[in-house]
Amino acid sequence: MPSGEYDSETVESKWQDRWVSEDTYAYQGEAVDPNTVFSIDTPPPTVSGSLHWGHVYGSILQDVVARFNRMQGKDVFFPFGYDDNGIASERLTEDELDVRHQDFGRREFQEMCREVTAEYEADFNEKMQGIGVSIDWDQTYQTIEPRVQRISQLSFIELYDQGREYRQRAPAIWCPECETAISQVETEDDEQASHFHDIAFEVADSDESFVISTTRPELLPACVAVFVHPDDDENQHLVGEEAEVPLFGQTVPILEDERVDLETGTGLVMCCTFGDQTDIEWYQAHDLPLRIAIDESGTMTEVAGEYDGLHASTEAREAIVSDLDDADVLLDKRAITHTVNVHERCGTSVEFLVKDQWYIKLLDKTDEYLEAGRQMEWFPEKMFTRYKNWIEGLQWDWAISRQRSSGIPFPVWYCEDCDHPVMAEREDLPVDPLSDDPPVDSCPECGHGELVPEDDVFDTWATSSLTPLINAGWDWNGEEFQMEFPEIYPFDMRPQGHDIISFWLFHTVVKCYEHTGEVPFDSVMINGMVLDENRVKMSKSLGNIVSPDEVMEKYPVDAARYWAAGSAIGDDLPYQEKGLVAGEKLMRKLWNASKLVEHLADETPDEPDLKPIDKWLLAELDAEVEFVTEKLDNREFSKARDSLRSFFWHTFCDDYLEIAKQRLQDGGDVSAAYTLRTAHQTFLKLFAPFLAHITEELWRDMYDAETSVHRADWPEPVGVEADLEAGETAMAVVSVLRKYKTDNQLSMNAEVDTVQVYGNIAGLEEDISRVMHVDTLETLEEEPEIESVVTGIDLDYAQVGPQFGSKVPDIEAALEADDYVIEDGVLHAADVELGADLFEVNRERKYSGEGEMLEAEGALVIVQN
RNA sequence: GGGCUCGUGGUCUAGUUGGUUAUGACGCGGCCUUUACAAGGCCGAAAUCGGUGGUUCGAAUCCGCCCGAGCCCA
Numbered sequence: 001m002p003s004g005e006y007d008s009e010t011v012e013s014k015w016q017d018r019w020v021s022e023d024t025y026a027y028q029g030e031a032v033d034p035n036t037v038f039s040i041d042t043p044p045p046t047v048s049g050s051l052h053w054g055h056v057y058g059s060i061l062q063d064v065v066a067r068f069n070r071m072q073g074k075d076v077f078f079p080f081g082y083d084d085n086g087i088a089s090e091r092l093t094e095d096e097l098d099v100r101h102q103d104f105g106r107r108e109f110q111e112m113c114r115e116v117t118a119e120y121e122a123d124f125n126e127k128m129q130g131i132g133v134s135i136d137w138d139q140t141y142q143t144i145e146p147r148v149q150r151i152s153q154l155s156f157i158e159l160y161d162q163g164r165e166y167r168q169r170a171p172a173i174w175c176p177e178c179e180t181a182i183s184q185v186e187t188e189d190d191e192q193a194s195h196f197h198d199i200a201f202e203v204a205d206s207d208e209s210f211v212i213s214t215t216r217p218e219l220l221p222a223c224v225a226v227f228v229h230p231d232d233d234e235n236q237h238l239v240g241e242e243a244e245v246p247l248f249g250q251t252v253p254i255l256e257d258e259r260v261d262l263e264t265g266t267g268l269v270m271c272c273t274f275g276d277q278t279d280i281e282w283y284q285a286h287d288l289p290l291r292i293a294i295d296e297s298g299t300m301t302e303v304a305g306e307y308d309g310l311h312a313s314t315e316a317r318e319a320i321v322s323d324l325d326d327a328d329v330l331l332d333k334r335a336i337t338h339t340v341n342v343h344e345r346c347g348t349s350v351e352f353l354v355k356d357q358w359y360i361k362l363l364d365k366t367d368e369y370l371e372a373g374r375q376m377e378w379f380p381e382k383m384f385t386r387y388k389n390w391i392e393g394l395q396w397d398w399a400i401s402r403q404r405s406s407g408i409p410f411p412v413w414y415c416e417d418c419d420h421p422v423m424a425e426r427e428d429l430p431v432d433p434l435s436d437d438p439p440v441d442s443c444p445e446c447g448h449g450e451l452v453p454e455d456d457v458f459d460t461w462a463t464s465s466l467t468p469l470i471n472a473g474w475d476w477n478g479e480e481f482q483m484e485f486p487e488i489y490p491f492d493m494r495p496q497g498h499d500i501i502s503f504w505l506f507h508t509v510v511k512c513y514e515h516t517g518e519v520p521f522d523s524v525m526i527n528g529m530v531l532d533e534n535r536v537k538m539s540k541s542l543g544n545i546v547s548p549d550e551v552m553e554k555y556p557v558d559a560a561r562y563w564a565a566g567s568a569i570g571d572d573l574p575y576q577e578k579g580l581v582a583g584e585k586l587m588r589k590l591w592n593a594s595k596l597v598e599h600l601a602d603e604t605p606d607e608p609d610l611k612p613i614d615k616w617l618l619a620e621l622d623a624e625v626e627f628v629t630e631k632l633d634n635r636e637f638s639k640a641r642d643s644l645r646s647f648f649w650h651t652f653c654d655d656y657l658e659i660a661k662q663r664l665q666d667g668g669d670v671s672a673a674y675t676l677r678t679a680h681q682t683f684l685k686l687f688a689p690f691l692a693h694i695t696e697e698l699w700r701d702m703y704d705a706e707t708s709v710h711r712a713d714w715p716e717p718v719g720v721e722a723d724l725e726a727g728e729t730a731m732a733v734v735s736v737l738r739k740y741k742t743d744n745q746l747s748m749n750a751e752v753d754t755v756q757v758y759g760n761i762a763g764l765e766e767d768i769s770r771v772m773h774v775d776t777l778e779t780l781e782e783e784p785e786i787e788s789v790v791t792g793i794d795l796d797y798a799q800v801g802p803q804f805g806s807k808v809p810d811i812e813a814a815l816e817a818d819d820y821v822i823e824d825g826v827l828h829a830a831d832v833e834l835g836a837d838l839f840e841v842n843r844e845r846k847y848s849g850e851g852e853m854l855e856a857e858g859a860l861v862i863v864q865n
Numbered sequence: 866g867g868g869c870u871c872g873u874g875g876u877c878u879a880g881u882u883g884g885u886u887a888u889g890a891c892g893c894g895g896c897c898u899u900u901a902c903a904a905g906g907c908c909g910a911a912a913u914c915g916g917u918g919g920u921u922c923g924a925a926u927c928c929g930c931c932c933g934a935g936c937c938c939a
Contacts, residue, residue, distance in 0.1 A: 277939090382870075386937070389868055393938070498870090499936055528936090533876095535934070566878085566890095570870090572935065576877065578891055585904065596901035639879080642889070654906075658899085665900095735907090742896060742907045749899040773899090797884040801922060808922040 001598045002701055006591040008556030012693040016129050024708050025070070025134040027077045032487050038074035039488035040066060041468045041521065042135075043496060043504060044081030044143065047117045048088035051127040053530035053538065053575055054497070056548050060564035061527055061637065062495045063133045067689035068632045069492075070134070071714040077488045079139035079471050080128070084117040085407050086143075086460035087180075091345055092116060101405040102179065106434060109405045114144065127549075132557050132692045134710065141470055143463045144408075149430035152463045153411040154476055155511060156358075156400075157423050164361050164514055165400075167421065171273075171280045172355045172399065173341075176298030176312075177348035180403040181357070187350055190342040198266070198332040199324060201226065204242040204251050210235065211266050211331060215338060217324065218317040221248045221304040222272035222293035225286065229260035232267050245270075246329045247320065248305065255286055274352030276341075294351055313349065357401040358410065358456070362510065366391050369506070372513050376494075377523040379635040380570040383498060390502035398507065400462040407457030409433060415443035416450035426476045465507035468494075468520040481515070494521040498528055498570060525635055528572035535574050546575055558691040559583035565637045565690050586645055587694050590687065593653050594698050597680045600664040601673035604681075612763030614675035615720050616727030617656045620647070621679055622717035628686050629714070641690055648683055655731050659771045666770070682715045723762060729858040730764040733757055736856040737772045740863055749773055752865050754851070756780050759859025784853070784862060788843040793820070793827065795839050807832060 019025060040062060045055060062078070070076040083089075090101055093109075093116040101109050121142070128135065141148055159165045172181040194215045202209050212226065223245045228235045239256045252270075259278055260269050271282045273290050282288065293303045294312045302308045310316040324330040341350050362369070370391050378384045401410070409432045411424035424431045425439045433453030442449045466474075468491055473484025483489055496505045505524065512520035531537055532544040539545070552560065562583025567573040610618070624647045631640035660676050663669040681703055688695040688709045699709035737755065741748060751773050758780040761768065769777040793815050801808060810830040814820050820829035825836040847853035851864035 385869060390937080393868080502937065531935080537935070568878090572871085574877075576891090578877075581904090582890070588904065589902065592902040592905090594901085599901075642879080646889075653902090657901085658906095661899095661901085738907055742909095745896060747897050747899065748906070750897095771899095795885085797923070799884090801884060804922075806922050810922095812922090 001602070002591060002595050002698060006587060006694060006697075008558065008587070008693070011697045012132070012557050013130075015693050015696050016132055019132075019134070019708075019710075020129060020137055023136075023138070024710060025066075025076070025078060025136050026138060027136045028075045029485065030075070034487045036073070036075055037077060037487050038066070038069040038493075039077035039471075039491045040079070041471060041491040041494045041508075042078070042080055043494075044083040044141075044464065044467060045124070046086060046088045047082050047084040047120050047124070048092050049120075051124060051548055053546065053548055055128075056131055056560065057530050057564050057567075057573060058495060058497065058527045059128065059131060059133045060561050061525070061567070061569075061635075062493075063561075063692075064565055064632070064637060064689045065493060065525070065635065066134050067692065067710055068714070070710060071685065071688065071712060073713065076134075076136075077139065077471070077485070078135050079141070080135045080137070081141040081143065081467060081470065082117070082121050082124070083143045083460065083464050084113070084121070085463060087178075087182075087345065087402075087404060089113055089117050089144075090404065090406050092120070104405070106405050106432075110144075113406050117142075117144070130552065130557065131548075131560065134692070139471070143460075143470075144406075146430055148463065148466075148470055149408045151466055151470055151474060152408045152458060153424065153429045153431070154426060154474075154481075155466055155469070155515065156458070156462070157411060157426060157429075158481075159360060159511075159514060160423060162514065165358060166361065167356055167358050169354055169356050170359075170399075171283070171352045172357055172401075174296065174351045174353040174355075175343040175346065175348055176294075176296070176351055177346045178343060178404075179296055181353070181355060181399075181401060182343055182350070187341045188344045190340055190347065190349075192340050192349075193335065193337050194340075196332075196334050196336050197321060197324070197330060199246060200329040200331055201246060202244045203238065203254075204244050206241065208238075210238060210243075210268055212268050212270050213266050214270060215336070216272075216275055216313075216317070217320050218300070218304075218307075218312050219270075219272040219275050219293065220245055220320060221250075221300075221307070222275070222291045223248075223250065223252055223270045224273055224288045224291055225252050225271040225282065226254045227257045227260050227269050227271055227282065228254060229267060230256050230258055232260070235268055238268075246327060247323055250291075257282060257285070273354070276352070280352060290354060292354060294353075296353065298351060312351075355401070355403075357399050359397040359399055360462075360510070362394055362397050366394055369510055369513070372509050372519045373506075375519045376509075376521050379523060379525045380568075383501060383524070383526040383570055386498065386501045387506060390506060398510075400459045401456045402459050403455075404457050407460070408463055409457050410454040412454045413438040413451040414454065415446060415448050416452050417448035418443060418446040420445035422451055427478065461503060461507050462511075464504065465511045467508065468512050469515060474515070489516070490518050490520050490522055492521075493523050493525055495525045495527060498526045501526065526570045528567065528570055531572050531574045533574060533576060535572070538575075551577075551580070555580045555584060556587065556693070558587055558693050561690055561692065562586060562641070565641045568638050569635045583691075586649070587691060589649060589653065590683075590691070590694060590698070593648075593657065594680065594702065596657065596661070597676050598702060600661060601676050604677040605670050605674050607674055608670045610675065610720070611669075611671045612723065612726065613656070613659060613730075613767045614671045615722035616724065616730075616764075617652070617675055617679060618718065618720040619722035619724060620651060620727070621682060622720060625682065625686065625715045625717050632689070644683075644686055644690075648687075652679060652683065655734070659767045662770045663767075684709055685712055685715050688712075723760070725858070726760045726762045726764055729759050729856070730761045730768055732856040733759070733761060733768055733859050733861055734772060736854045736861055737768075737774075737863070740852070740854060741772075751775060752863060754778070754864040756784070756851075756862040756864075757859055758783055758861075759856070761859065780860075784847060784860060785849055786853070786860075787846045787848065789846065790841055791844045792842040793839050794842055795834075796837070799838050800834065803838075804832060 066076050066078045093113045096116045175182050196213045197217050198211050198213050200209050200211055226243045228239050238254045241254050242251045243254055244251055271279050273283055274280050291303050293301055295301050298312050300307045300310045300312055300316045307316045307319060343350055373387045411431045413422045413433055420443055422438055422440060434455055438451045472489040529537060559580040563579035566579055628640045628644050660672045663672045684695045684699050695709050754776045755774045756778045765777050814829040827834040827839050851862045854861040
């Protein structure tokens, strides 16, 4: 039996170990009926460091849903994966081993990545088990593992065969430091010091000249046009002319475009291929030629003439500026600060390069993808707006090529002669074209004998958008695609942080939808960010990071789980130590109450004829069961948690248990014993999804040593009929008697001579008198003699408002001035009549008899002491 | 700059199909050794619902503007 104080440290790790070793949360996989399965597609965390509060928070919310559904009899599929083929893992490896990926071959560097990530993953596994998440540890994957590589490459080939992918030479955002293309989401803005250079340009075949301000004079050789804003009257006459680029001599057209920023520089701007995003737009919109002056490593090309081979942003810039000055065309140079696009990982300014890239088509089917989003149930509903806005604002297809050392290779070769792509055979996957042979000896298109391997790898998202298929065991069997666990797809729930709805969730919906023709998720659960105590996002630079490890050393895991469950779905949640303290207090209360229950009744008797007070408690509990179930169904964690806590603490412990205690101590009351244990058992189940460890300890100790509470049946209302009004009134009478004792500085077990009650407390008289130590308790048939003074009239505005509209202020004024009469239950005021159901008379009651009169909700109580 | 979300006692929070006494917790003050729990119980004080203007008989709730915070995108 539970005794002493609850020892969370020992108990929690004991159950965590047993849950894993006994496969408590294993997916049974026997049910083929999707309706009895509850499957969760957990987004695999990036392996880039240690566990943070975002992981803890998100995982616990998922776990509450998993446990709730498991107890409702569902076969829960709760897998776990690691996204360890991305650039974040490469960076981690470089930092950890103090190496540069450029210094190793692809295979070699990948091996290093696996060693480093394996260590982090082992540590992470332990941490996840340490927060008691009911993951099935037999259902795990890494996005770098061969099985996943195969799925990823199958997906690529399948989409290509469907005509959903194409290869195009297009500008890509390029990091010259990392020497890879990166996606836009991997860039961030940075304020940097720079210089504006005012450079004189000659108009061709004319004496005229104009000035252009630029921060990047090294791009002069890449200049392909000069732009003027249509509203720029001063320079309008230049449009249609040609300009001569100083030093490099190429002639470029002067064009008009409204994307020119009139605020900055001289209003004239040069377009280079490519200096920034606008250059790309101009290049495409005006069909301009390409002049590539900077290569992959940020070095000038032969287009730059004598500057060929110089480092662009340093050596070449310096040399060009100096030569411009010598040529007397550098009119001014002044320091400024401006915002530049840098790679978020290394802080290097990005370049734009033209590369062959693979794309997945999105723009032609945005309506379908929007409809797919609509078909999912969103928790909370409002988050669908983000998905919708994202799709409606899409302007580009999805670039999936990355030029990186590690990652999953494109399973494709190209004809050296005609560039025709040759896909790998599906049965050969996974392949690495750099080391594996192509499936054909010569180009099927032109017969040329040399095939060149693709050396790009997939963008991480191209793989992490396949997690539903990875989990379901999607594969090609030689004839068709099939799934190992078809019953789990589509998944019942996809959890996702609100910051990455637009790419992770969206990309996953797109790819799975294209592969299966089905929306991959029935529902989406969005979680917020964990903020610090002051509601500011935790970040290294602010130094406000609280590590979960430190906190877990100090507090029980269940306390952290209690805190995490205190959130409204989708909202950000501030880390609050108070929240954990509150959880600890609840655990202590639960523990102590359990000790008392066990002490008062050490086994559950058969159901006897129940006494009114017991019926009342069980009926109230029925309502609570219904409420908590409904809230958890709607992912309203905080409401479920708070309501349950409050009902357990106040109604059960403070009200009912105090009464039951007396009855059982005075003599074996079977009705009380039965009710106490039945209710207690129900509480353990209801608390189990939140306080996973302490409920398990109590459950095994008190009710079932063999089977986990997490495998028990979720409670259902038992349908007890009770006089709820009498119960509520009785509790109000107890409460008013407590107040009487408090006001009179009496202890709670002080004796009271006589109490008279006017109100419905049918069948509960003895319970009241016993718990409040009342010697004689009488119920009054008639209202005690009181003088009542009318103190005012309360209007029922919900009815009076609509009926009387602008007359309401007049009525109120009349009531205020005592200018009204009530005749036959009808109120006459301000020339209108209000029926009895529209108002209530407020009275102050004065009791002049013996004793003191107290007013309780639903009863009048007279105390003689 | 654009979109979305949020702003309620000292702190965190419930409450948004408009209805007049705004929920609970933490903290605070007072009282009570009731043998499960004093890390408990009972009682109490504490909020012009971010600001402002409007719609309405009536606004925390609906609308406009402003301020502040967060996320995403330029």
